[in-house]
Amino acid sequence: MIDVRGVSAVTLADGVRAGKWRAREVTEAYLDRIARHDGGLGCYLLVDADGARRRADAVDATQKAGRDAGPLAGVPLGIKDIFCTRGLETTCASKILRGFIPPYESTVTERLGAAGAVALGKLNMDEFAMGSSTENSAFQPTRNPWSTGHVPGGSSGGSAAAVAASLCAGATGTDTGGSIRQPASLCGVVGVKPTYGRVSRYGVIAFASSLDHPGPFGRTVEDTAALLEVMAGPDPLDATSIPQPVGAYRKATRAGREGLAGVRLGVPAEYFQAGLDAEVEAAVRAAIDELARAGAKIVPVSLPHTKYAIATYYLICTAEASSNLARYDGVRFGHRTAQARSLDELYSKTRGEGFGAEPKRRIMLGAYVLRAGYYEAYYGKALRARRKIADDFSAAFAGCDAIVTPTSPVPAFRAGERVADPLQMYLADVYTVAPDLAGIPALSQPCGLTKGGLPIGLQTIGPALGEEICFRVAGAYESRTDWHTRLPPEATS
Amino acid sequence: MSANASGEREVPSHKPIAGGAGPSQGPGQKYEVVIGLEVHVQLATRSKIFSWSSAAFGGEPNTNTDPVCLGLPGTLPVLNRAAVESAIRLGLAAGCTIRPRCRFARKHFFYADLPKGFQISQFDEPICDGGAIQFRLHGEAHAVRLTRIHLEEDTGKNIHAPAGVSFVDYNRAGVPLCEIVSEPDLRSAEEAAEYVRAVRALVRYLGIGDGNMEEGSLRCDANVSLRLHGAAAYGTKAEIKNMNSFKNVREAIEHEIKRQAAILDRGERVAQETRLWDPARGVTQSMRSKESAHDYRYFPEPDLPPLVVTEAELAAFRAALPELPTERFARYTGPVGLSPQDAGVLVADREIAVYFDAVVAAGAPAKRAANWVINEVLGRVDDPRRLGDADLPVPPAALAELVKLVEDGTLSGKLGKDVFGKMWGERRGAAEIVAVEGLAQVSDGGALEEICRRVVDASPDVVARVQGNPKLIGFFVGAVMKETGGKGNPKAINEILRRLLGQPTP
Numbered sequence: 001m002i003d004v005r006g007v008s009a010v011t012l013a014d015g016v017r018a019g020k021w022r023a024r025e026v027t028e029a030y031l032d033r034i035a036r037h038d039g040g041l042g043c044y045l046l047v048d049a050d051g052a053r054r055r056a057d058a059v060d061a062t063q064k065a066g067r068d069a070g071p072l073a074g075v076p077l078g079i080k081d082i083f084c085t086r087g088l089e090t091t092c093a094s095k096i097l098r099g100f101i102p103p104y105e106s107t108v109t110e111r112l113g114a115a116g117a118v119a120l121g122k123l124n125m126d127e128f129a130m131g132s133s134t135e136n137s138a139f140q141p142t143r144n145p146w147s148t149g150h151v152p153g154g155s156s157g158g159s160a161a162a163v164a165a166s167l168c169a170g171a172t173g174t175d176t177g178g179s180i181r182q183p184a185s186l187c188g189v190v191g192v193k194p195t196y197g198r199v200s201r202y203g204v205i206a207f208a209s210s211l212d213h214p215g216p217f218g219r220t221v222e223d224t225a226a227l228l229e230v231m232a233g234p235d236p237l238d239a240t241s242i243p244q245p246v247g248a249y250r251k252a253t254r255a256g257r258e259g260l261a262g263v264r265l266g267v268p269a270e271y272f273q274a275g276l277d278a279e280v281e282a283a284v285r286a287a288i289d290e291l292a293r294a295g296a297k298i299v300p301v302s303l304p305h306t307k308y309a310i311a312t313y314y315l316i317c318t319a320e321a322s323s324n325l326a327r328y329d330g331v332r333f334g335h336r337t338a339q340a341r342s343l344d345e346l347y348s349k350t351r352g353e354g355f356g357a358e359p360k361r362r363i364m365l366g367a368y369v370l371r372a373g374y375y376e377a378y379y380g381k382a383l384r385a386r387r388k389i390a391d392d393f394s395a396a397f398a399g400c401d402a403i404v405t406p407t408s409p410v411p412a413f414r415a416g417e418r419v420a421d422p423l424q425m426y427l428a429d430v431y432t433v434a435p436d437l438a439g440i441p442a443l444s445q446p447c448g449l450t451k452g453g454l455p456i457g458l459q460t461i462g463p464a465l466g467e468e469i470c471f472r473v474a475g476a477y478e479s480r481t482d483w484h485t486r487l488p489p490e491a492t493s
Numbered sequence: 494m495s496a497n498a499s500g501e502r503e504v505p506s507h508k509p510i511a512g513g514a515g516p517s518q519g520p521g522q523k524y525e526v527v528i529g530l531e532v533h534v535q536l537a538t539r540s541k542i543f544s545w546s547s548a549a550f551g552g553e554p555n556t557n558t559d560p561v562c563l564g565l566p567g568t569l570p571v572l573n574r575a576a577v578e579s580a581i582r583l584g585l586a587a588g589c590t591i592r593p594r595c596r597f598a599r600k601h602f603f604y605a606d607l608p609k610g611f612q613i614s615q616f617d618e619p620i621c622d623g624g625a626i627q628f629r630l631h632g633e634a635h636a637v638r639l640t641r642i643h644l645e646e647d648t649g650k651n652i653h654a655p656a657g658v659s660f661v662d663y664n665r666a667g668v669p670l671c672e673i674v675s676e677p678d679l680r681s682a683e684e685a686a687e688y689v690r691a692v693r694a695l696v697r698y699l700g701i702g703d704g705n706m707e708e709g710s711l712r713c714d715a716n717v718s719l720r721l722h723g724a725a726a727y728g729t730k731a732e733i734k735n736m737n738s739f740k741n742v743r744e745a746i747e748h749e750i751k752r753q754a755a756i757l758d759r760g761e762r763v764a765q766e767t768r769l770w771d772p773a774r775g776v777t778q779s780m781r782s783k784e785s786a787h788d789y790r791y792f793p794e795p796d797l798p799p800l801v802v803t804e805a806e807l808a809a810f811r812a813a814l815p816e817l818p819t820e821r822f823a824r825y826t827g828p829v830g831l832s833p834q835d836a837g838v839l840v841a842d843r844e845i846a847v848y849f850d851a852v853v854a855a856g857a858p859a860k861r862a863a864n865w866v867i868n869e870v871l872g873r874v875d876d877p878r879r880l881g882d883a884d885l886p887v888p889p890a891a892l893a894e895l896v897k898l899v900e901d902g903t904l905s906g907k908l909g910k911d912v913f914g915k916m917w918g919e920r921r922g923a924a925e926i927v928a929v930e931g932l933a934q935v936s937d938g939g940a941l942e943e944i945c946r947r948v949v950d951a952s953p954d955v956v957a958r959v960q961g962n963p964k965l966i967g968f969f970v971g972a973v974m975k976e977t978g979g980k981g982n983p984k985a986i987n988e989i990l991r992r993l994l995g996q997p998t999p
Contacts, residue, residue, distance in 0.1 A: 084567045097566065104560050106567060205566040209795035239571045239797050320795060323599050326610020327564045331661065343659075347603050370601075370790035379792055 004029045006487050009075045009169040009223040010250075013116070016063065016074035023059035023074025026169075027052050027118050030076040034120065034167050040148060040491040042140045043162035045081050047121035048088055052076065055118045062116075070116030072230060078168035080159050081122040082129055083109050083214075084203040092205045093137040094127045096354025097334045106203025107235045108172055108214050115230040120168055124158030128325065129179055129207040130358045131155050132428035135419055138356050143415070144187060145488035146454055150412035153183030153428070156217070160187035163217045164488050170227050171217040176208050177313050178408075178432025180215050181444035185407035185457025188446040188486065190474070191217050192224045193432075195465050196439030197242035199228070200235035206324040208317035209240075211436045220484050221256075221445060221474040225249035228467065244465060252468035256475025259295040263473065266301030266400030271431055277410045283448030283456040284406045287477060291404065294476045301396040301403060305388045306434055310426060312389065313433040315369050315382035322366025325359060361422065390438040397463040402473050405431055407444040407457035435461050443470045446483040455483075524719035524757065526750055527727055528679035532692050534671045535647065535710040536579040537702045541667035542646050543570030543613060548669065550708055554652075554662035562646075562667030564608030569796050572597075576669035579701035580620050580644050581802060581810050583671055586695055586817055589624030589642055594801050597644075597794040602787045605661050606649035614672075616791040619643035620800065626675065627819050628691035629837060630684060637688055638676040645670050665709075671701075677716065677727065682746035686739045689713050690841075694818050697878070698843040706738050713742055717749045719757060728753075729763040733777055735770045745770035749777050821846050829853075835863045838871070844881035845871065851889030857896035865896055869913050886917045895923035902982055908932055932980060941973070941981060945989045948972045959994050966990055 002025055004012070015021045031049050038044050056076075062069040084090050084102035091097040109119060126136035134142040134157025142157045144150040145165040152161040156173030160183035163171050173180040175193035184191025192215045199214040206212060216227035229249050235241040267288060272281060292298050330336035330350030337349035355363070369378040396403060409430055418425040435442040440463055447458035458477065462470040478484050541548050544561030561568040584591050598616035621642035628635050649666040653659050673692060679685045693704035693711055704711040718730035733749055736742045748770075753763050767786075768777040816824075818840045825836035839849050845866065852862040870887065871877060879885065887895075895916065899909040904927065915926050926932065948969050949956055959965045966987070973986045991997070 082567075090566070092566070100566070102560075102565065102567070104565070104568070201567075202569050203567040206796075237571060238569050240569075240795075319792060323601060323611055323790070323792070326601060326603070327566070327608065329603065329605075329610060331605050332563060332608065333565065343605060367790065370792055372788045372790070375792065 001032060002026060002029045004033065004169070005166040005490075006219070006485070007166070007169065008220045009072070009218055010220070010226050012169050013071060013073050013075050013226070016059065016116075017068065019063065021074070023056040023063070023069070023116075023118060024053065026074050027056035027076050027120070030120055030166075030168060033165075037165055037491045038162075038167055040143065041145060041161055041165055041167070042142045043078065043123055043158045043165070043167055044120075045091065045093065045122045045124050045137075045139055045158070046089060048119065051088065052118050052120045055113065059116050059118065070114065071226060072112060073116035074118060075116065075169050076118045076120050077112060078121065078123045078159055078162045078171040079109055079119050080125055080156050080171065080173050082125060082174050082205045083172055084205065085109055085119065085122070088122065090122065090205070091139075092128050093125045093139055094354065094356065094359070095138045095335055096328045096351070100334045102203070104203060107200035107237060108204065108231050110203075111230050111233075112172070112227070117170075117230075123156075123162055123171060126155035126157070126179075126358070127356045128205070128321070128359050129155040129174055129176055129212075130321070130362055132178070132182055132425050133413070133415075133418065134158060134183070135415065136356060136358045141415060143491075144412045144454075145491055146188060147412065147452070148491065149414055150454065151186070151415050153186035153408070153412065155179040155183075156191075157183045159217045160184050160189055160191065163187070163189045163219060165491060166487070169219070170223055172231070173215055173217050174204060174207070175213045175215055175432070175436060176211045176317060177436055178429040180213070180217065181407050181432050181442060181457070181459060182428060184217060184444040185446075185459075186412040186455060188449075188455030188457075188483070188488065189217055189219060190221050190224045190443065190445045190484070191215065192228055192443045192467075192470070193435065193441065194228060194232060194467055195242070195441045197238075197240050198441070198465070198467070199231050200233075200238040200241045202235055202237035206320075208320035209324060210320060211313075211317055213436065221443070221471060221478045222250055222253045224443070225253045225471050242465075247465075247468045249467055249471045252471040253475035256472040256477075257479040260291060260473065260476045261295040263296045263402070263469070264299050264400040265291055265296045265473065266299055266396050266403040268301050268303045268306070268396070268403060268405060270303050270306040271405035275409050275427070275430070276406060279448075279450045280406050280409065280411060280456050284404075284458055287447040287458045287481075288404055290480055291473065291477055294480055296473070296476075299400050301400055303389075303392040303396060303434065305385065305392050308385045309389055309434040309437060310430055312382045312385040313429070313437060314365070314426065315378050316386065316437070318362045318366035319369045319379050320366070321359070322363045322370065325355070325363055328354060330354075358422070386437045389434055393434070393438045393440055393461070393463070401462075402466070402469045403461040404473070405459045405461065407431060407459040411450050411452075411454035411456055431459060440464050441467045441470050443474050445474050445478060446486070447477070447481070448483060449486065523721070524754055525722050525724070526680050527677045527718045527720060527730075528681075528685050528746060529677035529716040530675045530679065530685060530688060531714045531716075532673045532675075532689060533712040534583070534673065534692070534696050534702050534704065536576050536669040536671060537700075537710075538573055538575040538579065538669055540573055542573050542576045542644070542669035544667055546667070548667075550710065552664050554660070554664060557664040558666070562608065563663055564610075570613055570794070572797060572800065573669065576644060577620070577800065577802070578810065579669070579699070580642060580671050581807070582699050582814065583673075583695065583701060584621030584624065584642050585807075585811050585814060586699055587621075587624035587626060587639060587642070587673075589621035589639060591621055591802055591807055592618065593803070594618075594799050595620045596799050597797045598791045599794050600645075600789045600791055602789060604648070604651075605659065606651045606663075606666070608649065608663060608666055612646060612648065613794055613797070614645035615643035620802075626673075626688055626691050626695070628687050629822070629833070630687045632833065635684065635687075637678040640674040640676055642671055642673050645672060677718075682743045682750065685715060685746050686743040689742055690739060691818070694841060694843070698815055698817055700815075709737065712737070715742070715746055715749075717746055717753065718763070719750065719753045728757075729765050731763065731765065731777070732767045733770055734767060734780065741770060741772050744772070744775065745777060748775060752777065815843070829859045831859065831863050835867060838867050839863060842877040842880070844878045848880040848889050852893045852896070855890045855893030857893040858900065861896050861900060862893070865892055865913075869910065873917055886920045887913070891916060891922055898923055898927060902984070903927065904932065905979070905981075905983060908979060941977075941985055942989050944973050944976045944981075945969070945986065945993055948976065949990070949993050956994065959996065963996055966994065966996060969994075
């Protein structure tokens with residue numbers, strides 16, 4: 001069996017396309033790793049072994065027939081369980097969607113499949129993507145491969161942990177307040193949140209529509225670039241998708257290896273204040289020094305409205321979530337209570353039984369935010385604050401090409417530590433929410449390990465549609481360091 | 494939803510454009526009736542407003558559906574531009590201001606026929622503002638101001654079976670709707686019904702919907718309140734729902750006016766509530782009170798970018814508008830020279846007007862053509878819109894041919910009607926029927942004179958009495974007609990008889 005531990009997706013695709021490996025062999029290697037290592041990690045909610053073998057065989061048949069199976073030929077991917085997959089149960093890690101088998105495929109997974117990728121199964125997450133530790137999954141927690149006593153971050157914790165533990169060669173995620181970048185940081189992998197609308201949301205179960213950003217996870221920057229090139233692009237099924245052509249992200253990543261001459265990198269003081277862990281700060285500052293050595297000019301920038309980001313985010317995301325989660329009523333799909341004697345009871349019991357504590361909390365907060373007569377005081381004000389936060393970035397980008405910050409103020413925290421304290425949990429997103437509010441691209445990559453052996457992440461933020469500069473900076477850093485080559489210890493089942 | 498919802502605003506009361514206030518009857522003598530209407534019009538687009546399944550009426554339950562209109566997780570709405578075009582054309586026809594940029598909003602409530610737990614509608618930024626609906630009632634022109642017209646999606650339909658089982662049909666979910674909200678300008682149930690008729694005519698003229706109240710493609714809710722004549726503030730209103738015919742609209746509102754008047758007469762207060770019209774029992778019944786009214790928690794729909802309408806699009810739509818009822822009415826009563834009554838009948842449906850215009854274009858004199866269309870053609874169809882059918886038994890050109898045969902004296906009026914009956918029943922042309930059946934009017938002076946002489950000679954007693962009683966000439970006319978088998982030209986017969994009997998020609 002091929003040893004796929006730590007192998008990059010790009011290497012696998014090149015090997016399959018060159019005839020070095022068969023997609024089926026690669027897939028079997030990952031299925032074997034999942035069988036041996038996922039028991040102790042809990043990354044997968046569903047392993048679709050048969051489907052994966054079928055898809056791998058189809059790739060091999062295409063290659064054998066002399067045709068190119070695509071840029072991701074034979075690359076086994078994990079799919080966050082928020083992406084609808086035709087014929088395959090999709091739960092969003094919620095009891096309310098247990099048994100829901102979508103009759104349609106998300107645009108993202110459709111495109112990945114068409115590019116030759118092989119979906120292995122569905123990955124765990126915080127219920128409806130609400131959380132920063134993957135402890136809010138209705139079905140199981142996911143452990144951090146670097147230390148199983150710690151959380152992998154969230155909400156895409158299953159995706160980050162699976163990539164870190166080589167239980168897939170890459171994964172999909174969604175980032176609403178940091179749900180790709182924060183777990184990528186805590187698990188020592190690369191995660192990219194592109195510009196809002198750059199990747200279609202069709203078939204991605206909505207949490208907060210104006211903030212939901214699908215994006216890729218990978219072992220290397222180039223892996224995420226390769227995945228994003230396939231995932232991105234306009235989609236007639238998503239009216240908010242943007243029409244501009246997709247950038248050359250792999251090329252930009254490789255350009256970074258030639259250095260960062262002429263690139264100005266902004267460092268915002270607001271992201272290096274109280275609450276930032278000392279080890280994280282030291283690692284990120286060291287990474288910025290490395291970028292300077294790569295030729296970048298480091299400039300101070302100011303993002304004065306950063307302090308309003310968390311409050312703004314929670315007003316908008318709860319309002320939108322309360323609306324998006326209204327459709328889970330037990331009438332057409334998913335869980336339906338067995339106890340209802342009236343329509344009102346059907347709603348209250350179905351929702352009472354089906355939703356976990358965090359979705360319920362956010363539905364209530366959101367309903368409060370939107371209630372008649374208070375729209376301006378809460379939602380309206382949040383929209384204005386959002387504008388100011390976006391304007392901060394626009395002003396900053398007048399003086400720099402990209403901004404570099406820590407991804408998370410702290411490394412992975414202990415499992416159970418913040419479960420009882422939602423506010424503490426919400427602060428895990430303090431450095432990631434602002435780019436979501438502004439809809440601009442941001443990437444997290446590994447830039448160190450704590451003395452305790454936990455990964456630290458560096459975040460690179462670009463202007464709208466500035467994915468390429470993010471990839472160039474990240475590619476430069478990765479080519480000059482070896483953090484991305486560090487692997488967590490093998491988990492035992 | 495409606496801007497006329499608040500009962501407290503002071504607004505000058507509506508008056509007909511011409512003439513004074515409308516007639517007051519019953520409770521209207523003490524109280525002024527104030528009515529505002531919300532009319533929902535289904536737009537006859539091919540696909541739904543935000544997804545691809547068919548928007549057609551009917552079909553086996555849940556066959557015209559797709560993941561988007563069912564509100565399945567992860568699906569997203571994409572706006573159908575055909576629905577936007579229909580709304581804009583309606584707005585232009587009603588003289589509304591079309592917003593260059595507007596937004597959709599989510600309106601939240603829980604009901605089994607509402608798939609997403611919210612309806613995509615418009616709230617603070619509707620596509621059309623202002624405008625008016627014009628109609629004529631008892632010879633007076635009315636212009637009822639509009640607050641707004643907005644676009645939204647329809648809900649599905651609950652079907653309640655016996656034994657407490659309910660089913661939901663989502664075929665209707667996502668069918669595009671225009672909601673037309675009037676100012677509280679209407680002053681009687683009759684005006685309200687006429688207003689709805691006018692909306693339907695507009696919708697049909699524009700071809701954007703079929704406006705069928707029974708099938709629910711045109712629905713109407715009424716906000717009704719009373720106040721003492723001369724009072725500045727509005728009274729408390731009740732919203733009346735479930736009126737699915739013009740008759741229902743009139744009767745429900747009439748009933749509601751009486752109900753509120755009785756409450757006010759007792760010195761009590763009208764409760765602000767939503768009431769359902771029960772056509773079987775002829776009463777309105779309370780559905781929900783103001784206290785239990787929904788908080789719709791409106792907010793801008795994040796899945797849809799703002800809707801932008803360019804000046805160029807507007808200009809193109811405006812240029813492509815058909816001739817509308819009010820414009821046609823003006824043309825018919827002006828240059829065409831018809832009476833307001835006839836013009837009113839002809840413009841009521843676009844198909845009638847188009848048919849009439851085609852008859853005139855084919856050479857028939859306008860007034861005659863109007864009579865034939867109103868008295869003969871409309872009497873033979875169950876739905877006036879059938880006049881637009883390509884396979885109508887008597888197409889406009891055929892009617893024009895008949896009208897000309899009557900005009901030039903070939904056929905008498907009475908025979909003309911018989912020929913029309915044959916044309917309709919047998920789908921044959923007028924000239925053919927006249928020729929084959931020998932129905933051409935006998936106008937030949939010599940032949941007619943011979944018959945007239947014979948008839949006069951046969952009844953000397955009557956001839957003797959004609960001098961004292963000129964009306965008796967009709968006796969001879971009838972006899973001659975009988976002799977000619979109804980084909981004699983009555984005008985010629987009259988002239989000959991008067992000459993023979995020494996009577997002056999009138």
